[in-house]
Amino acid sequence: MYADIVIIGGGASGYSSAISAKKTNPSADVVIVEKLSRTGKKIIATGNGKCNLSNISITEKNYHGSLNTVKIINNTPDWYELFERELGVMCVQGSEGRSGGIYPHSNSSSTVVNAFRLKIGNLGIKEVCDFEVKSIDGIDGYYIIKSYDKQIISRKIIIATGGYASPSFGTDGGMLRIFRERGYKISKICPAVSxxxxxxxxxxxxxxxxxxxxxxxxxxxxxxxxxxxxxxxxxxxxxxxxxxxxxxxxxxxxxxxxxxxxxLPEMDFESVFEYIKNIKKDRAECSIDELLTGIFVRNMAVYLMKNTLRRTMTDKIKSLTDGEIRGLVRRIKGxxxxxxxxASWQNAQATCGGIHGDCVTENLESRLETGIYFCGEVLDTVGDCGGYNLQWAWSSGLWAGKKCAESLKGGRND
Ligand SMILES: Cc1cc2nc3c(=O)[nH]c(=O)nc-3n(C[C@H](O)[C@H](O)[C@H](O)COP(=O)(O)OP(=O)(O)OC[C@H]3O[C@@H](n4cnc5c(N)ncnc54)[C@H](O)[C@@H]3O)c2cc1C
The missing domain is CATH 2.40.30 (Elongation Factor Tu (Ef-tu); domain 3)
Structure with a gap:
């Protein structure tokens, strides 16, 4: 099998890169290869099944890593253009979770996956599932992409394989290991959004x-x-x-x-101290384990008392000194x-670290191997919780897809 562009990984950035590549160069053969039996499996699990697909406020502070993340996001269509205009996914600002989160109006992540798959089918992009890439060999300006007993030859490759987080969705870091062996600089890996x-x-x-x-x-x-x-x-x-x-x-x-x-972040130290002193007056004859009843849930109240005061819990509240109450307030405020x-990778939503920014150009093309592009979580950038990681996946995919397809227009190894 031959394709002009092979996208490895049928997740968030794989979808957006495929659409962007095909729209930039409609005559190109674009194929997505995916290790699992279906594409888009992780997207289905996002946002507790509701898919927090972006955020109305995207700033540098929301991303961590060695790439110029926000510049790429600003260079690509935003969530409104991509989802509402391009894919026909009606979106709303979510009332749950982080403020500013954007969700599909249906409250269901499958709406997002269905819209992507519809678009991909309409554009004539092929999906090949159960194709786990095990090696990539460059020969005479072409790449041979191998999976066990199958192979595809392509001119350009987009790596959209994600990182290590939640390996049950196909992301076990295998591709990062392959690129480490090829001499790429990989920033220290650790679970994030966890x-x-x-x-x-x-x-x-x-x-x-x-x-x-x-x-x-x-x-x-x-x-x-x-x-x-x-x-x-x-x-x-x-x-x-x-x-x-x-x-x-x-x-x-x-x-x-x-x-x-x-x-109690909304109160300063002295206000909390005065508040507790008032309680001391009201509950003077009660046992000290009742001092914080009404401020904290029972287990937290008992934890604070036990770990701060050298007392038996049956002592009377009236016996507490100002010094002891101050000690308690110090614990409450710190x-x-x-x-x-x-956390374990199973409990992480994202990967901190990945292909270092030094290894890619502004176009997200490899500086080590012409014709290989990267997008999404495989790169060394991680966003905060609240739609930032999916936004990076969509945007970096759109950017890598566009730049990859443009280079194809200009010649074999442009
Ligand atoms: C439970 C959960 C909830 C989340 N919720 C949110 C949220 O609400 N909002 C948000 O912004 N982010 C969320 N995230 C993070 C977000 O899903 C990811 O950052 C994003 O999906 C990364 O996109 P990607 O395209 O880089 O990789 P992925 O979406 O992980 O896709 C990578 C694909 O590549 C395939 N693949 C891997 N290796 C190979 C190989 N060798 N050959 C072929 N295919 C391969 C995988 O099977 C997978 O399908 C969540 C993550 C998890 C786990």
Missing amino acids: PLKVSSESLKGLKGVRVKGEISAISDGKTLRTERGEIQFNENNISGVCVFNLAYLFQKYGEKLSLYIDL LNFDVSGC
Whole structure:
């Protein structure tokens, strides 16, 4: 089999790159090869099945890595042009999750996949499934792409194989290993948009507790990033969207990272102190495990008392000193956990690290091998939770597809 352009990986960036390539050069044969039995499987799982496909606010701060991500996003059609105008997917700004998230109006990710597949079929782009690429050999300006007993010959290749996150959707980092062997610089890989591990000992009594608060990632006394939102305590990790947005920091700081949680960020230290002193007056004869009832859920209230005061819980509230209450407020405003690891790939939504920006041109073409382009999560860029990773996948795919097809127009190895 021969194709002018072979796109390896039938996920988010594979879809958009195929459409962009075919529209740029309608006479080109464009083929998507996919390892799984169907394309688009991961997209179906996104946004809890609702697909948070973009965000109304895209800034440099939302992306981390060695690529000029936002420049590429700004150079390509935005979510409105791509989904509403090109694909006919009616979109809405979601009421759930991060503010500014864009979702399909149907509230179903399958709407997005169906619209892509319809467009791909209408444009005459072929899909070849159950084709796991195991090797790529360059010979005389052509590439031989092999999968076990099958092969395809092509002039140009777009690598859209994703990273390591959620391997059950076909993304086990296999292609990154192939490119590492070919001499590409791969930035340190680590799970992102994922929980952060802390010791189960430090979480004793908190399993299943959810709070609203402010969480900061700190290393060597320096605050790296602060997020507000719901924080969930599990057996050996802390999760929630605001924690997901800190997880990429593990790549650089590893176990030097600590998490500080302010459980009452809307109040300053003295206001919390006065508030608790008033409670002390009202509940003077109650046992101290009732001091924080009404402020926190029971397990959190008991956790705070037990881990701060050297008391038996049956002591009377009236016996608490101002010094003890101040100690308690310090804990409420700065609940501290040392990060002991990152999540497993199964529990990660994205990959931090990948093909380094130094290895690709502004057109996302390889600087090492002419005619090979990259897009999506395989590249060294990761976005925050809230539609940023899919936006990068769509945009980098559109850009790589366009540039790849343009180079085909100009000659074999243009
Ligand atoms: C559970 C979950 C929920 C998420 N929710 C959101 C969300 O709501 N919003 C958001 O912005 N992001 C979300 N993400 C992240 C987002 O889905 C990814 O960043 C995005 O899909 C990456 O697109 P991609 O094209 O680079 O790779 P993928 O979409 O991962 O596609 C890569 C494809 O390549 C195929 N492949 C891999 N290796 C080979 C090979 N050797 N040969 C052939 N094919 C191969 C894979 O089978 C796969 O189909 C979520 C991720 C997960 C796991």
